[in-house]
Amino acid sequence: MLRSLIRTRSQASSSVVTMSSITQRGNKRLLSETAGSHSRDKKILVLGGNGYVGSHICKEALRQGFAVSSLSRSGRSSLHDSWVEDVTWHQGDLLSPDSLKPALEGVTSVISCVGGFGSNSHMVKINGTANINAVKAAAEQGVERFVYISAADFGVINYLIRGYFQGKRETEAEVLDKFGNRGSVLRPGFIHGTRQVGSIKLPLSLIGAPLEMVLKLFPKEVTKILVIGPLLIPPVNVKSVAATAVKAAVDQDFASGVIDVYQILQQGH
């Protein structure tokens, strides 16, 4: 049993070596072929695909061979990575829902990463109204699945940035109402990884990764302890969030509804 496990692992690693020696486009085609026919008929629109989480989701969806487009106010990503060329970039504002309609043509799944901070009224608008507009437009257009990147409850912090959480929860309700078991809401806590700000790459995992390792050892129940509990929610890697979001967007068997940090850690392996 152990021997066959070692053999399987060494076969897998040799195929990785072979794959790393081929070009990125060839690599993508190979992944797409192994993913099977499901990747050929799916078209994913990432709202906010030029942001931190959105860009990792675009990259992951392309890696799996899906057709990927993005919509945001500034349009094209400012990153100089090769995957950027493979995304169709749309410019639009979710607060002007008509600007979203052309981008929805032929789209089978939408993943929304649109959100942000500011005054309470701005946070309700950007985390709520803007996303609710997107959910309604996608449902009207017959999009099959909708995934929303929301956020975990943070106890007293919820009160300090109440517009943010009000907006998030209103959008969640709209996703579940319009998409039912074809809608998913991901609730990560702190998302670590490499965040590009201008020309600077911020290595958020330097803090996030060790915290994730330690905090995920605690039982989930500790996060319910009054006041300090939410501080014990494990951070999650942006790659796990991206993998879970893409799975939720294309896999009919994926559990719909609210997906918490622990499920993201499990799904995003």
Ligand SMILES: NC(=O)c1ccc[n+]([C@@H]2O[C@H](COP(=O)([O-])OP(=O)(O)OC[C@H]3O[C@@H](n4cnc5c(N)ncnc54)[C@H](OP(=O)(O)O)[C@@H]3O)[C@@H](O)[C@H]2O)c1
């Ligand atoms: N980062 C974290 O640790 C974390 C943790 C928990 C939850 N989340 C949630 O995850 C989501 C993504 O977070 P992030 O850190 O990736 O944020 P981000 O980098 O600021 O990305 C936000 C994206 O939304 C787009 N956007 C903003 N307003 C828009 C509008 N009116 N119409 C169209 N696009 C708009 C932005 O592009 P333009 O400016 O070009 O429009 C950008 O692409 C957010 O909903 C956030 O609340 C993040």
